Amino acid sequence: MPAPEDFVVTPYEVKGKIDYARLRELFGTQELTPELLARIHRLAGGELHPLLSRGIYYSHRDLPALLDGYANGRPFFLYSGRGPSGPLHTSHLVSFDLCAWLQRRLGVPMYIQITDDEKFWARAGLSREETAHWGLENLYDILALGFDPKRTHVFFDSRSIAAMYPLAIRVARKISYSNVKAVFGFPPSTNIGLVFYTALQSVPAFWPSWAEGRSVPCLIPCGIDQDPHFRLSRDIAEGLGYPKPALVHSQMVPGLLGEGAMSTTGSRADDALFLNDPPAVVERKLRSAFTGGRATVEEQRRLGATPEVCSIWALWRTRFAESDAKFAEVTRTCRSGELLCGDCKGQLIERVHRFYEQHAVAREKAKDWAESTIVTEPPRPL
Numbered sequence: 044m045p046a047p048e049d050f051v052v053t054p055y056e057v058k059g060k061i062d063y064a065r066l067r068e069l070f071g072t073q074e075l076t077p078e079l080l081a082r083i084h085r086l087a088g089g090e091l092h093p094l095l096s097r098g099i100y101y102s103h104r105d106l107p108a109l110l111d112g113y114a115n116g117r118p119f120f121l122y123s124g125r126g127p128s129g130p131l132h133t134s135h136l137v138s139f140d141l142c143a144w145l146q147r148r149l150g151v152p153m154y155i156q157i158t159d160d161e162k163f164w165a166r167a168g169l170s171r172e173e174t175a176h177w178g179l180e181n182l183y184d185i186l187a188l189g190f191d192p193k194r195t196h197v198f199f200d201s202r203s204i205a206a207m208y209p210l211a212i213r214v215a216r217k218i219s220y221s222n223v224k225a226v227f228g229f230p231p232s233t234n235i236g237l238v239f240y241t242a243l244q245s246v247p248a249f250w251p252s253w254a255e256g257r258s259v260p261c262l263i264p265c266g267i268d269q270d271p272h273f274r275l276s277r278d279i280a281e282g283l284g285y286p287k288p289a290l291v292h293s294q295m296v297p298g299l300l301g302e303g304a305m306s307t308t309g310s311r312a313d314d315a316l317f318l319n320d321p322p323a324v325v326e327r328k329l330r331s332a333f334t335g336g337r338a339t340v341e342e343q344r345r346l347g348a349t350p351e352v353c354s355i356w357a358l359w360r361t362r363f364a365e366s367d368a369k370f371a372e373v374t375r376t377c378r379s380g381e382l383l384c385g386d387c388k389g390q391l392i393e394r395v396h397r398f399y400e401q402h403a404v405a406r407e408k409a410k411d412w413a414e415s416t417i418v419t420e421p422p423r424p425l
């Protein structure tokens with residue numbers, strides 16, 4: 044049955060102009076309401092992460108029960124992941140930024156999955172050497188966001204398979220082929236690695252419960268495109284005797300070239316700020332990024348610009364406005380025509396440079412302890 048929507052969102056394909064409210068309906072997830080945000084604010088000691096206060100996280104599954112549990116002394120763990128197909132770009136940080144903040148504020152463990160197997164299966168052009176290489180490089184970037192070395196654990200799929208496999212065996216038996224086919228929309232040419240893979244993405248959600256022999260709740264911050272995997276995890280959880288993982292979903296961050304620009308320019312690398320881009324490249328990409336500005340300065344002064352369609356505004360929103368006050372000011376002066384795109388870009392470039400400098404230092408430090416986070420042993424053989 045073809046969907047009547049003019050957008051597609053699955054873990055393996057995101058296209059079209061996404062109607063996020065509609066997507067929540069289609070997926071059957073709940074709205075992340077102001078009341079829920081206020082509860083997180085309280086539990087986090089009177090602070091709310093910008094990704095929450097600015098609406099980038101907008102949807103959830105079973106968050107209230109997880110927060111109830113936490114408030115009643117039942118701690119949970121965080122789980123998120125990355126498919127290492129190349130260098131990370133700034134929008135990949137959305138899930139890990141929130142996780143690092145939650146870990147700091149709530150003192151909870153973090154499990155990170157690096158799926159070098161998944162990306163090899165999903166991308167014909169990538170070699171095993173490449174996905175393994177990027178897996179490690181991406182891990183350094185992720186850990187550098189401020190994770191606690193003592194409470195952070197990594198499943199690096201190809202290297203952690205012995206630790207995951209006894210549980211993966213059980214998980215895989217609960218997932219039918221027809222379900223995978225329906226949930227991911229795989230065509231018949233799909234390799235069987237990818238058909239099995241979803242079992243491995245469920246494993247970390249249950250692993251601590253399995254390891255500790257008691258039910259440990261899980262919260263997964265992720266892009267809403269990953270929800271189909273966790274629908275399967277949630278369907279099979281009870282049958283395995285584990286709690287259903289709770290989720291918070293973010294919107295997808297738009298690229299620098301604006302919607303639909305990728306195919307016309309053919310320059311995918313210019314669509315995002317990679318964490319390994321040198322300063323001159325960052326500046327060039329931001330200077331040529333798509334904005335919501337007007338054709339002339341005169342028009343923009345008179346009519347104002349449109350932040351909601353602007354890729355530069357999206358960067359302010361997701362990471363680079365250091366306070367909600369700064370973010371509100373950028374938004375207001377953009378809309379009113381006071382702030383012109385050139386000046387706005389100039390201010391942003393300065394902040395991006397500063398972040399890259401700090402990040403490079405933190406990343407070097409993270410390299411010292413990254414290996415020690417990789418889980419290689421199962422808690423028991425069966």
Ligand code: TRP
Pocket residue numbers: 054122123124125126127138156157158161244263264265266269
């Ligand atoms: N499948 C994800 C990707 O392609 C990687 C991933 C593994 C993940 N486990 C996860 C993402 C848990 C979010 C949450 O990037």
